[in-house]
Structures are given as structure tokens and as C-alpha cells.
Amino acid sequence: MSGPSPARIGGIGLIGVAVVAAVIGLVSLGTGGSDEGADATAAPPTESVAPATPATSNPNEVPLPSFAPTPAAAPTTTPAAVAPPVAAAVPDAGSVAPTMPLRIYNNSTISGLAATAAADFQRGGWTVSDTTNYPDGIIPTSTVYYRPGTAEQASAQRLADEFGLRVEPRFQGIQDASPGLIVIVTRDFKGA
Incomplete structure (x- = not known):
């Protein structure tokens, strides 16, 4: 044997490309899919820092900035979305051959x-x-x-x-x- 066949290497390469594409897609889902979404996500934490200082004087302002970063809950749901596509891709590929x-x-x-x-x-x-x-x-x-x-x-x-x-x-x-x-x-x- 002279090593892995070109077809096997090509198949492994295609699987690698698919995994990278899935990761990029999932990251873009979590960030809103564009740079504008990333800027919008970055803006609330900057705003939350400024209101946090007056928050000590007015308790009504404290919950609003603390909830603004909470849209991080969306990325919390995104990892759940991350796991199924990656997990689903691996078993499908492996379960085909032995059956x-x-x-x-x-x-x-x-x-x-x-x-x-x-x-x-x-x-x-x-x-x-x-x-x-x-x-x-x-x-x-x-x-x-x-x-x-x-x-x-x-x-x-x-x-x-x-x-x-x-x-x-x-x-x-x-x-x-x-x-x-x-x-x-x-x-x-x-x-x-």
C-alpha cells in the first residue's frame, strides 16, 4: 500500500470544507450575518457602560442596560443550533456505508x-x-x-x-x- 487513495483524500477534503462552511454559517447566524449586525451588537455594550454609571443614582436605569447585553441569549440558542447540524452531518456520512x-x-x-x-x-x-x-x-x-x-x-x-x-x-x-x-x-x- 502506498498510502491513502486520491479519492479518500478528496473525500476527507470535502468533509473538511463542509465543516468549515457549517462553522462560518453558524457564526454568521450568531452575529446577524453581516458587519452591520456585529456593529449593532457591539453598540449596546458601549451604551450599557455609559448608563451603568448613572445607574447607581437611578435604579430604573440599571435593568435596561443589564437587559441590553442579554441578547446574548440569542447566541445561547445558536449553540443549540450549532450542535444538530454538525452532529447530523457526521452520523449521516458514517451510517451510509455499513448498511x-x-x-x-x-x-x-x-x-x-x-x-x-x-x-x-x-x-x-x-x-x-x-x-x-x-x-x-x-x-x-x-x-x-x-x-x-x-x-x-x-x-x-x-x-x-x-x-x-x-x-x-x-x-x-x-x-x-x-x-x-x-x-x-x-x-x-x-x-x-
Whole structure:
């Protein structure tokens, strides 16, 4: 093994970009989304400092400035909003892969390639239900096949990203096979 595949590195990079974008979005929600909102938020504390001095002379002025900074309660609700999007993004990404069983077919002259690929997929957390040969035609490159209109497509894309595979809807020869992803590996399969 020569290290992480370019697809895996790209996937990790995309996840990083998504996390940064989520943080920026949440920060902009908490600050009002613009510099004007930040100036407006900064103005009440400055005003609250000035009335705080006369507050000792008039008790009616004390609650008003002390409530002006209380719009910090909005950021208190914002962290609650921060947690769900970040927490929701991580489980969705992780829960996709292990739920789809894989059937691995060897479409090369390399003996045991399906078993080798199955071991790689299992190390990646995927469930493999079958390994065999695919003798019914020549597949040009290692490909993961899914049933269109099902949750299999998202899992197929994730598997392809992790292992550098092509993603395609099932073709006529495997359309009626039982549910789950079908991976046909060829001599170009690199593994994890």
C-alpha cells in the first residue's frame, strides 16, 4: 500500500470544507450575518457602560442596560443550533456505508481478486455477502452498481469515493439481482 487513495483524500477534503462552511454559517447566524449586525451588537455594550454609571443614582436605569447585553441569549440558542447540524452531518456520512451489503464479482484473469477486494471492503467497515466471478461480459473498469431510485445510490457513491471505483446504475444483466450493491472488480482495482 502506498498510502491513502486520491479519492479518500478528496473525500476527507470535502468533509473538511463542509465543516468549515457549517462553522462560518453558524457564526454568521450568531452575529446577524453581516458587519452591520456585529456593529449593532457591539453598540449596546458601549451604551450599557455609559448608563451603568448613572445607574447607581437611578435604579430604573440599571435593568435596561443589564437587559441590553442579554441578547446574548440569542447566541445561547445558536449553540443549540450549532450542535444538530454538525452532529447530523457526521452520523449521516458514517451510517451510509455499513448498511448496504456488497456482492463482489471478479471480471479479470487475476485469481482471487474478488476475495482480495472483499477483504479491503470489510476492513473499511462494509459487509460483504458474496464473492464470485463475473463471466458474462467484459467490464472496462472496476465499478459499483446500484438500483436506481433506492438508497443504494448514496452508498454506491460513498464506496466509490473510498476505493476509487466508477459508479453506475445496474445494467440489464444484473438488474434483477437481489438488493444490495454489486461491485465488479477488474485488473485496475487498487484496493484500500
